[in-house]
Amino acid sequence: MAGEWREQMADGAGAARTPTRGRVFTRGLYVLWTAIRTEPGPFGLAMFGAVLHATVTVGSASVLGYITSEIILPSLRAGDTTAAALWTAAGLLLGVGVLKATGLAFRRLFAGLMQYRMQAHYRRRVSHTFLRLPLAWHHRHPTGQLLSNAGSDVEAAWQPLAPLPMAIGTAYMLVIAAASMLITDLVLALVGFLVFPAIALLNYVYQHRLSPLATRAQALRARVSEVAHESFDGALVVKTLGREDAETERFTAAASRLRDAQIKVGRVRGMFDPVMEALPNLGVLVVLLVGVLRIEGGAMTPGELVQFAFLFTLLAFPIRSFGWILGDLPRAVVGWDRMQAVLTARGSTAYGTARLPAGQAPGGVAVTAEGVTFGYEDGYRDASGADRDGISAGDLGGGPDPGEGGTGPRTTVLHGVDLAIPPGRTVAIVGPTGAGKSTLASLLLRLVDPDSGTLRYDGTDLRELAKGEISRTAALVPQTTFVFDDTVRENIALGAPATDGEIWTALRLAHADAFVRALPDGLDSRLGERGTSLSGGQRQRIALARALVRRPRLLVLDDATSAVDPQVEEHILTGLRRADLAATVVVIAYRRSTIALADEVVYLEGGRVVATGTHDELTERVEGYRRLVTAYQRDEEQRAAEAAAGLRTEPTDVEESEAVA
Known part of the structure; x- marks a missing residue:
């Protein structure tokens, strides 16, 4: 089984596929065997309880037969009984009950322990893998899908562990019950065993019908999770644009597809379970009819028939557990x-x-890029090869995730980019929307690797650097800041061994110290989920302080002050130039005031470096650059004029800070 699984995984390039209908049982056994190998202790204790319960349950048939033959029937014939006989019967039944309860407790307790341990273990493994995989992989898999992988997929994989010890224990019970039946009456045993071919046929039909339905339902669970996550994550957009009804309809559509898929699964199970229940009961009726005839013929006694009927009813429980x-x-x-x-x-x-x-470079790190090309893969696939509607590739036929092997269609964003940034310099990356600026920022921090070309720090290829070397050397402040639901101190230190003095220094450089001091508990103030208690500019300055406290030799600001008032932004950037940071600064900028502070400007257009030079040089000789910067400048002047005339009523970031203070 293990070899079969490895062959399937190698063949599929690690992508999930719909289980082949004929292999569901064997593949399922491999999944269960994986759990047994991982948690042998709890499984062994659960099996001890299951075997004890099964043994006592089968033994209780002999107890009932003995009580019937030696106590009940003689009492009925004599019309009287003794206290000793009653105490004997009660003691036997009580002993059986205590032993069965002990076995049941062991079985359930340790089966549950095994199941929950496996779920916790694999949730940790999946989460660790998410953190290990590069950003390019996450680009291909939405957050809702990943939540489903770590949640419902893990739960589904180990769901059979709860009844597993019971099923194995009852299989043992089935063997010894069948042996006891053969010893008690061979003819009745052969009649009763006719139920098993019917069960095998029923199981084959059931697996054939259920497998594709279960696959689709599991994929649709991920889709529902994805839609819900997007709606909750984009609550501000949904509310401000009045899209509540549309989002509700979108979620309703996904939930309805999942409902329909679950109903189909439920229908199949709804037909399977009653038939599984009915077959043993029908067998009991047949056994009783044949048994009465054998009693009349003198082939067996009533006590033996009671014992046999009880043994046969025990077969129904193993069948249900299976x-x-x-x-x-x-x-x-x-x-x-x-x-x-x-x-x-x-x-x-x-x-x-x-x-x-x-x-080696006390003024910062020297950054060079040679022929850097990078593209994003098109389309969407979840980790099981399902499209956005949750339909598996090949209409339940499986298939590799096109993103895993890098063979899917790609949209190239950067084309042969060359850069040379001397240590300690401040360089502004400017370009229209879609020029590849943020992609270049990700490449500079090796969040993704280029498709071709080389990026170097101080002459060393980034791919040759040891793990952790880039994070110790460089820091990125992205255009979309993330604030954790934690204190200011923890949001800035974020695991770094920073003292309060170093944190306050970073806050002053980010011009965030004033509003942090005004918070109720200062550094100990909790900022709420995603920093909901802060303005956009305040969140950006918290993120900037988070980067500065690490004293990086390369600081990349990806439009990291877009929500900050221009005057505050100028103070921040000027302070960074004057501070003893020993850092090379790369700023992705739009505002003319920001660009003017840079030693050099790199103009990107269509994913290519069109020109480099100072702001004045590019304004003179590059028409696209001049139009772009002039457009942003006119927009800033218009905003300033409207604010001066009282036509703009929303507070600036400076006004918000002063109001807090």
């Missing part, structure tokens, strides 16, 4: 496949062993 396992296996295999699509995903960032010599 039904629970078989019912959960298709969904478990689908959940396992979707987890494995993450856990076996290729694209982890490879690191070298090179270190950047300290003090």
Whole structure:
């Protein structure tokens, strides 16, 4: 089974696929065997309880037969009984009950422990893999899909573990009950065993019908999670644009598809479970009819028939427990496949062993880019190869994620970019929307690797640097800032060994110290989810302080002060130039005031470096640059004029800061 699974994984390039209908059972057994190997202790204790419960349950048939033959029937014939006989019967039944309860407690407790441990273990593995995989992989998989991988997929994969010890224990009970039945009466045993071919046929039909339905339902769960996450994450946009009804309809459509898929699964299970319940009961009726005839013929006694009928009713419970396992296996295999699509995903960032010599460039790190080209993959696939409607590739036929192997269609964003930034310099990257500025920022921090070309710090290829070397050397302040639901101190330190003095220094450089001091608890003030208690400019300055407290040798600001008042922005950038930061600064900028502070300007257009030089030089000789900067300047002047005339009523970031103070 293990070899079969590895062949499938190798064949599919690590992507989840719909379980082949004929292999659901064997693949499901492999998933269960993985759990047994991982948690042998809890499984062994659960099996002890299951075997104890099964043994005592089968033994209770002999107890009932003994009580019937030796106590009940003699009492009925004599019309009287003794206290000793009653105490004997009560003691036997009580002993059986205590032993069964002990076995049941062990079985349920440790089966649940095993299940929850496996869920926790694989949630940690999936989450760790998310953090290990490069940003390019995350570009291909939406957040809602990843939440589903770490949530419902993990839960589905280990759902059969709860009834597993019971099923194995009852299989043992089935064997010893069948042996006891054969010893008690061979003819009745052969009649009763006719139920098993019917069960095998029923299971085959059930697996054939349920597997594709379970696969689709699991993919649609991920789609519902994705839509919900997008709606909640974009609550501000939804509210301000009055899109509540549209988002509700979008979620309703996804939820309705999931509902319909779940109903189809429920219908199949709804037909399967009653038939599984009915077959053993029909068998009991047949056994009783044949048994009465055999009693009349003198082939067996009433006590033996009671014992046999009880043993046969025990067969119904193993059959039902097998039904629970078989019912959960298709969904478990689908959940396992979707987890494995993450856990076996290729694209982890490879690191070298090179270190950047300290003090080689005291004014910052020298950055060079040679022939850098980069493109994003088009389209969307979730980790199971499903499209946005949750339909698996090939209409439930599976198939690799086109993003995993890098073979999908791509949109090239950067074309042969060359840069040479001396240490300690401030360089502004300017260009129209879609020019590739933010992509270049990601490449400079090695959040993604270029398709071709080389990026270097102080002459060392970024791919040759040891793990952690880039994060110790460079810091990025992205245009979309993220603030954690934590204190100001923890949001800025974020695991760095920074003292309060260093944090306040970083806040002063980011011009954030005034509003932080005005908060109720200063550095200990909690900022709320995503920093909802702060303005956009305040969040950007918190993010800037987070980068500055690490004293990077390369600081990349990706439009990181767009929500800050121009005067405050100028103070921040001027302070960065004057401070003893020993940093090279790369600023993705739009405002003329920001660009003017740079030593050099790089103008991007269509993913290519069109020109480099000072602001004045590019204004003179590059028409596109002149139009772009002039347009932004006119917009700023218009905003300033409207504010002076009282036509703009929203507060600036400076006014917000002064109001807080």
